[in-house]
Amino acid sequence: MLGLLNKKVIAxxxxxxxxxxxxxxxxxxxxxxxxxxxxPATPRYLDPATNYETTGGNIISNVYETLISYNGSSTSxxxxxxxxxxxxxxxxxxxPDGINYTFDLKRxxxxxxxxxxxxxxxxxxFTRVIRMHQGPSWMVTQVLNESGLIKNDDHSxxxxxYKPYSAFIFVLTHTVCSIVxxxxxxxxxxxxxxxxxxxxxxxxxxxxxFKLKEWAExxxxxxxxxxxxxxxxxxxxxxxxxxxxSELTTRIINLELGYADAVYVPPTMLDEVRGKxxxxxxxxxxxxxxxxxxxxxxxxxxxxxxxxQAATLAFDYEFLMDYIYQGLGQRYVGPWVHGIYxxxxxxxxxxxxxxxxxxxxxxxxxxxxISGDLEVTLYYTMSEISDLVAQLFKSNMDDIGIExxxxxxxxxxxxxxxxxxxxxxxxxVIGEFEAALLGWLSDYxxxxxxxxxxxxxxxxxxxxxxxxxxxxxxxxxxxSEVTTNESRKLEIYHEVHEIVAEECPYVWTIQPNxxxxxxxxxxxxxxxxxxxxxxxxxxxxxxx
Amino acid sequence: MKLRTFIAxxxxxxxxxxxxxxxxxFTISHIxxxxxxxxxxxxxxxxQAQVEAIEEEYHLNEPLHVQxxxxxxxLLRYGEMGRSPVSxxxxxxxxxxxxxxxxxxxxxxMFFVIIIGIPTGIFSAIKRNKVPDHxxxxxxxxxxxxxxxxxxxxxxxVFAQWPALHWGQPILPPSxxxxxxxxxxxxxxxxxxxxSLLTLNAPAFTSSVAHIILPAFTLCFAVLGTIxxxxxxxxxxxxxxxxxxxxxxxGLKEKDVIYKHGVKNALIPTTTILGMAFGGLLGGAVxxxxxxxxxxxxxxxxxxxxxxxxxxxMGFTLLMGFVFVLMNLLVDILYAYLDPRIRLG
Numbered sequence: 001m002l003g004l005l006n007k008k009v010i011a012x013x014x015x016x017x018x019x020x021x022x023x024x025x026x027x028x029x030x031x032x033x034x035x036x037x038x039x040p041a042t043p044r045y046l047d048p049a050t051n052y053e054t055t056g057g058n059i060i061s062n063v064y065e066t067l068i069s070y071n072g073s074s075t076s077x078x079x080x081x082x083x084x085x086x087x088x089x090x091x092x093x094x095x096p097d098g099i100n101y102t103f104d105l106k107r108x109x110x111x112x113x114x115x116x117x118x119x120x121x122x123x124x125x126f127t128r129v130i131r132m133h134q135g136p137s138w139m140v141t142q143v144l145n146e147s148g149l150i151k152n153d154d155h156s157x158x159x160x161x162y163k164p165y166s167a168f169i170f171v172l173t174h175t176v177c178s179i180v181x182x183x184x185x186x187x188x189x190x191x192x193x194x195x196x197x198x199x200x201x202x203x204x205x206x207x208x209x210f211k212l213k214e215w216a217e218x219x220x221x222x223x224x225x226x227x228x229x230x231x232x233x234x235x236x237x238x239x240x241x242x243x244x245x246s247e248l249t250t251r252i253i254n255l256e257l258g259y260a261d262a263v264y265v266p267p268t269m270l271d272e273v274r275g276k277x278x279x280x281x282x283x284x285x286x287x288x289x290x291x292x293x294x295x296x297x298x299x300x301x302x303x304x305x306x307x308x309q310a311a312t313l314a315f316d317y318e319f320l321m322d323y324i325y326q327g328l329g330q331r332y333v334g335p336w337v338h339g340i341y342x343x344x345x346x347x348x349x350x351x352x353x354x355x356x357x358x359x360x361x362x363x364x365x366x367x368x369x370i371s372g373d374l375e376v377t378l379y380y381t382m383s384e385i386s387d388l389v390a391q392l393f394k395s396n397m398d399d400i401g402i403e404x405x406x407x408x409x410x411x412x413x414x415x416x417x418x419x420x421x422x423x424x425x426x427x428x429v430i431g432e433f434e435a436a437l438l439g440w441l442s443d444y445x446x447x448x449x450x451x452x453x454x455x456x457x458x459x460x461x462x463x464x465x466x467x468x469x470x471x472x473x474x475x476x477x478x479x480s481e482v483t484t485n486e487s488r489k490l491e492i493y494h495e496v497h498e499i500v501a502e503e504c505p506y507v508w509t510i511q512p513n514x515x516x517x518x519x520x521x522x523x524x525x526x527x528x529x530x531x532x533x534x535x536x537x538x539x540x541x542x543x544x
Numbered sequence: 545m546k547l548r549t550f551i552a553x554x555x556x557x558x559x560x561x562x563x564x565x566x567x568x569x570f571t572i573s574h575i576x577x578x579x580x581x582x583x584x585x586x587x588x589x590x591x592q593a594q595v596e597a598i599e600e601e602y603h604l605n606e607p608l609h610v611q612x613x614x615x616x617x618x619l620l621r622y623g624e625m626g627r628s629p630v631s632x633x634x635x636x637x638x639x640x641x642x643x644x645x646x647x648x649x650x651x652x653x654m655f656f657v658i659i660i661g662i663p664t665g666i667f668s669a670i671k672r673n674k675v676p677d678h679x680x681x682x683x684x685x686x687x688x689x690x691x692x693x694x695x696x697x698x699x700x701x702v703f704a705q706w707p708a709l710h711w712g713q714p715i716l717p718p719s720x721x722x723x724x725x726x727x728x729x730x731x732x733x734x735x736x737x738x739x740s741l742l743t744l745n746a747p748a749f750t751s752s753v754a755h756i757i758l759p760a761f762t763l764c765f766a767v768l769g770t771i772x773x774x775x776x777x778x779x780x781x782x783x784x785x786x787x788x789x790x791x792x793x794x795g796l797k798e799k800d801v802i803y804k805h806g807v808k809n810a811l812i813p814t815t816t817i818l819g820m821a822f823g824g825l826l827g828g829a830v831x832x833x834x835x836x837x838x839x840x841x842x843x844x845x846x847x848x849x850x851x852x853x854x855x856x857x858m859g860f861t862l863l864m865g866f867v868f869v870l871m872n873l874l875v876d877i878l879y880a881y882l883d884p885r886i887r888l889g
Contacts, residue, residue, distance in 0.1 A: 013659070017757070024754035025713050027723050027747065036724060045632060133593065194597050201632050216728075218641045219631075220721065220839035241724060245837040250719045253700055257708045259717070259724065412580045412852045419582065461582060 030258045032542050033238030035522065038251045038263040042219045042244040046212070047200035048178035049128050052135035054441075057175050058534035059242070063112075063224055064178035064206035067103055067122070068169065075288060075339050075445040075532050078169060081232075082106055082117065082179060082207065086169065089484075098164035098484045105155045109231045111181045112204075112211040119151045124182035126159075128191045136176040139443055143168055164482045166489065170444040173532070181205050209235040209538040220244055224537075236541035248272075255279060255519065261542065262518035262525060266384045267328040273517050280522075283328055284515040288531045290337045290450075291439040292506040293378070293393055294418075294466040298430040301374045301402075306360045308504040311435075312350050313357035314400045315507050316392060324388045329512040333501050335440075335447075335454045337511045339531060342447045342493035347501055349508065357400045365401075373403040380437035381411050389509065390437055404435075414438075418461045431460070431467050438465055445532045447493050451477045454500055468505035547877065554873045558866070565865040566619075566858065570612050573857050580604070580852035584629035598629065602854070615858065625862075626855030630847060635859035638844060643863065644734025645721060646833070646840035650825045651735075652760035657821065661768050662814065665775025666807060669783065680772060687769025696762040696835035703758060716758050719837035723751040759836040763829055767821040774817050778810040785809075812882050819875030823868040 030036070043056035048064050051057055068086055071077040078086055083103040087093035093102045109117040126149050129137050148160040161168060171177065180200070185191070188199035204212040209232065210224035221243040226235040243260070245251050251263040252272055256279070265273055265281075274281050295302035295311060302308050317331060331349040332338055338345075365371070378393060380386045387408075394404040409417065417433040442449040452463035456474045459467050473496050480492040518525050521544045528539045581598040598604070603611045618624045625635035668680040704718035722728055722736055729740035729748040737756065740748035782788065783806055791801045830842030841860060848856035 020750045020753045020757075021715060023746075023750040024717070024723075025715075027751060028725050029717075029723070031725060034725075044630065133597075135594065194593075196632065198632065216839075218645060218839035220837070221724075243720070243724070243837070244839075245719060246843065247719075247835045247837065249697055250700065250835055250837055253705050253718045256705060257714055257718065259719075410850055410852060412582065413576065415582045 030261070031238075032544060035237050035240045035262070035537065035540060035542065036260045037240070037242045038245045038254055038260040039242060040244065040246045040248075040251075040264060043215075043222060045196070045201045046204050046215065047134075047197060048175045048180065049125075049132050049137065050134040050196050050201060051175065054534065055242075059222060059224065060175045060178060060204075060206075061208075061533050062210045062240070062535075062537050063204045063208045063212055064175065064180065065208050066173055066175065066177045067179065069173050070530055070533060073285065073527070073530050075530070076341055078173065080106075082109060082122075096484075098166060098168075098482070099161050100158055101161070101168065102152070102156065102158045105157070106231065107155065109207050110229045111184070111207055112227055112229075113181065113184060114229070115181055115183060117179060117181075117207055118154045119157050120154075121179055121182050122157050123149045123151050124185070125179045126177070128180070128185065128197075129176055131191050131193050132196065133194050134196060136174065136443070139171050139174055139176055143171075164484065165448075166481065166484055167444065167446040167448040170446040170449070174444050179207060207231065209233075210240065213239065233538065235538040237537060240537045240540075255517065258519065261522050262516070265515060265517045267326045267512070267515055268324065268384055268388070270326055270328075270515055270517070278520050280516070280518055280520055280525075282516040282518075282526050284513045285526070285529050285531050286330070286339055287441075287512055287514050288337055288339055288445050289439055289441040290332055290334055290511050291389075291437075291509045292334060293389075293509060294436050294438055294506050295504075296431050296434055296436075296467050297469065297505050298467040299434055301364070301376065302434060304364055305503055306364045307374070307402075310357040310360040310364075310400060311397065311402065312504045312507050313353045313360070314396045314402075315350075315509070316352050316396050317349070317509070318352065320389065320392060320509055324385060324392065325510055325512060328515055329510040332508055332511040333497065334450075334506055334508045335500055336450050336493070336497070337442070340442065340445055340447055340450060342490055344494045344497045347497055352396075354399055361401055373401045375403045375405070376434035377405045377407050378435040378437060379407050379409050379414055379417050379433050381414055382408050386437055393435075393437075393507075415461050418465050431465070436465065442532070447489075448481055451480075451496070454496070454505065466505040468500075468503070470499060470503065473499055547880070551873065551877070554876070558869050561869055562862065562865055566616065566862060567612070569858055569861040570615065570854075571608065573852070573854055574608055574611065576852065580629070580854065584851070584853075602626075602629070615855075625859040628848075628853050628856045630851050630853045630856065635855045638856065639841070639859055639863060640734070642839065642841045642844045645838060646826060646829050646842065648735040648737060649756065649760055649763060649829055649832070649838060649840060650822060652737075652756050653763035653825055654818070654822055656761055656764035657768055657771055657818070660764070661771035662775050662811075665772045665814070666779055666802070666810070668772065668776040669779030669810075670802065672780065677776075680776075684769035684772040687765045687767075687772070689769075690765065692762060692766055693831045693835055695765055696759070696832060699758045699762055700835070717755050718758070719755075719835075721752065721755055721838060722748065723755070726751045759832050759838055762835070763825055763832045767817075767825065771814060771817060771821070775810065775814050778813045779806060782806045782810045808882065812879060815878050815882060816875050819871045819878070823864075823871040826867055827864045 041055040043059055044053055045051045045056055046059065048060050051060055065081050067082045068078050069081045071079045080086055083105055085091055085093060087101045089096055105119060111117060126140060127146055129140050130146055143161040143163055143165040144159055145162055148162060150158040150160060152158055184205045185200060189197045202215060209227055209230045211227045213223040213225040215222045221241055223239055223241040225239045226237065248269060254260040255263045256276060270281055273279055295308050297303055321327060321329060330338060333347050333349050336343045378390055380390045390406050394406055397404045414436065418431050418436055440450060440453055452458040453465060454468055454473055455464055455477055456469045456471060458464050476492045477496060480489050483489055516526055521542050523543050524540050528536045530536065581595045581604055584598050603614050618626060628635050628638055631638050664680050668677045671677045700718040703716040704714035708714045726747050729736055729745045730743050732739045732742055736752035737749065740752055788801060788806060791805050829840060830846060833840045833842035845860050848860060
């Protein structure tokens, strides 16, 4: 039967395969001191001055350190990491005008190559962020330039801002402000204005509890190992391996087999793993992110507040929460999310009220002389959830007389739509869309990190996606950035909150949780998570 | 025409084919109404200066034909395929990393196709209209109609998940290219199985072979059905030829008639299909690579398309075009070798 291949050859092939299978089963697939995580994403860059996405950011926050950071899972309590104290007016390290921030560095903090960190490294780290001018650098350059980087002595630096910015302390917690070794960077390309450093994109020498062990050339995994010379509490794990596996079913199988200790599962698919032996499904922690449908406030029909209010009232938030997000999230009213200082918990989110929505639309149509349905297009990028949300929006708008066409676009194409066409001065540019499904992740957990989405001077992608214009809102938000009067700041945030809630430039859909799915033997997995910094692996361990 | 002349002529013809390919791909990828510079610069939060720097680097503000000129100039003069704004590396570096994985997967898939598809096709022809023939034809139909991703998931369940649940140990690993705790072999060819064999690295060899079995078998199913049917029908054709009857009449054993006289001629059309299948599998391994977490060209291609990574899209397309044309050439040469009646050119 076997034709070209005689029986001997077939027998050899079969015996060979059996040997391979048998030998392969003797290999370790799970080690006690090694945490294996599987996620669909893969980091892009490992240079803190260049990286601007979550996956790389979480690696960076475990290998590099910033001068200050958050205490555990808190997003408001800031603690010193590489410095002795947080600058305040009371301790004299912050000038009363909010311009000068002085930091006394901790002594004997080692980089992974054994060098000791000093003021030169700190100054250099910020210099390269400013001069390289890559993705996340705007957070620093919005208030700081090179002349503001002052070395007082080998263990003390001062940042002199060129304008007061009360959220600067929060900016310093972002990974873009990580401290790198001047000697190491200088030995590998140094600083080139407006350019990336290719070596730093693929190598890491930080002061964190982990050091880079390997980043596979094919980008299939990245591994970090414990740094025994760490200045703080040593990590409990020997190693953390993060593997890129795009297929959900494969990740789940690997988790069940113990090949992976934790995997990413989107909220809509958690039922696939709930109840399985040895697997924990935790609802996870709140994210400092808000998803929304932005309505172009400069283009009909959403340039009329009544239509925006009608869309906001027509949306079925309960269905979204219970069925699409499986209860993993909470309602919110933008532009800020829960957990951000200044969020007004007394402000209730809209509930669905189809009748009121219809009344508002009727009033609008009567005034404009429109008889049929309004027509809009909703643009979105494909993900496991966005398709469902888009369908829900379409269905809800159909109920009140707004006909929605759904259009899936790639991310660059969607950005192009939101950006709009340049037809002259910037005031003549408006986004080329009626509605778009987007979200916003706070770059730092402070109202200033999220207020761009309602500021007219930041209209377009990366800011005010809805092209919402309220000059008073923009004006008082600008005031809040410079004032050091805390009660005035809070007053501004609450006032903006109320105005934006009334004017509805966005349908604030959900502030999602990040669910955690992991094996029972992984300990401290939930507690090690910070909604802003991601997971701090140093406190995670395995106990089989 | 002599073989050397034939090969030289075909290789020369490769040049206008590839140029045409670059023009078409370049045009299509660049006329999509989108601003990749914003996405490349870091997304919606990238500032205008960063976006402009990217536009400057990639000549995105120039007319299309000027952009094409810069691309071809760098390719022909420096051999550079451009820097991928997504990976940050030159596209040729990316391809060097990802292509061997896909090539290795395809080689193993073709190996399965040959050792399963050809013998079963022959057997099916010999046992024409009997039960084995019907069974084989059903299997070949399944192979053509079964979605690859479904087969891949099924194999993962059967060979990894269920054995682990029942016996505490999977038979084969469900994903990846090599075990998590096995160091990849020293990079010589980029093919883990070959490199580990050349460096006598037994753990890497057994682990990489074990890891490739399921994805390679999944991938082979895409063409297995076709090969089985083509082999069957060409065997039937050959078996009815006069020279076959003559061979039988001369008293040769049936086994010798089939395998010495019949199979070689029946292989000719199958060889053509195999050659085209190889090129197709190389470019079409996306689903298999996604399911099995195989870090190959398929995944690279998807990411490039989603981010409008022009240099990567161009690089991937050029490579696949080159491979297709090369496979065509090899098939033609093999054809001439198998059938001396065929004259090249």
